[in-house]
Ligand code: NIG
């Protein structure tokens with residue numbers, strides 16, 4: 001007799017994303033699939049008709065009948081700016097009326113306006129805003145996110161943001177992988193003394209964030225109007241010396257060699273990449289740097305320019321898709337919407353957008369052994385979708401298909417009750 005905490009059976013398509021179940025779809029699909037969970041991990045996975053006969057559900061155990069549904073790994077959002085205060089709908093209106101993102105930033109809006117609001121906000125306010133965003137992410141099927149600081153830009157305010165993340169991590173089922181992004185912009189008090197801010201980053205902020213164990217990654221906004229290649233190299237190398245793994249916002253608004261720098265430094269990911277060069281793609285493929293693409297940002301900024309996703313995939317670069325959740329360039333928590341955009345803007349296939357939000361997203365944050373695929377011993381982060389097959393997920397867009405979200409074997413979210421459910 002084997003005690004089981006959670007049993008999912010009869011899934012029409014069980015997407016494992018695991019090489020143990022290789023198939024023509026590339027997603028390792030088990031038809032009529034089942035999963036047995038014990039102590040938060042996958043204990044057994046296979047066809048429902050092959051479930052071992054000695055499995056017994058614990059008294060408090062749960063059973064889910066996934067008949068006619070798709071079951072897959074919980075989604076992973078590999079690039080968010082989770083913690084910020086205020087909102088920028090006025091800038092949104094100005095952009096609709098014709099001003100550009102950079103023009104607005106030049107007039108005192110942009111990142112620095114959110115920095116002002118975030119500095120003023122208390123720990124409790126930021127915690128409550130972050131919790132609401134995590135709840136929205138969870139309701140779209142997300143079970144792990146990467147989250148960047150970057151709206152504090154002083155030692156105290158960056159640490160405040162990272163501590164809010166740590167507190168949310170303890171309070172909320174969605175796992176948070178924290179990234180220090182003190183190099184998001186030059187704060188206004190250092191406007192004419194950028195090298196002093198770089199020194200502050202390198203000498204105080206990075207060492208302190210690392211010392212307190214508040215960040216796992218270090219990121220830089222490497223861009224003509226933000227941090228140069230040389231500054232980015234110095235910041236990321238300092239991060240590495242303090243045990244922070246590198247990531248980089250690269251080639252978003254102009255071509256700048258960010259992808260090449262990501263490869264040189266052995267970064268886990270290079271993100272955005274609208275203006276990536278041929279050389280940059282080549283180097284990323286060689287070094288195994290994941291491309292984190294953010295279709296919400298080019299959509300929301302009406303950029304009309306897209307990163308060469310197909311070319312990257314053909315060169316063997318792992319491509320991840322994420323929301324870039326932030327108040328300026330991508331105000332959304334919907335990763336499923338990014339999947340649809342990935343298909344339509346980047347010409348990624350439904351199979352590729354599923355990989356981009358699971359296994360490749362896990363790789364971009366060094367979590368490939370634990371999450372992003374379903375196999376024996378992995379975390380039981382599982383999504384049950386009320387759709388007939390995986391291609392349907394990006395196809396029927398802008399609506400909620402989530403039936404159940406399971407985090408480490410526990411049911412943490414159930415899809416909305418439909419009107420017919422509430423009729424007596
Ligand atoms: O990822 N690229 C840098 N930062 C954000 C935008 C931040 C903002 O406008 O507040 C981004 O697009």
Ligand code: FE
Pocket residue numbers: 079081249324326
């Ligand atoms: Fe970003």
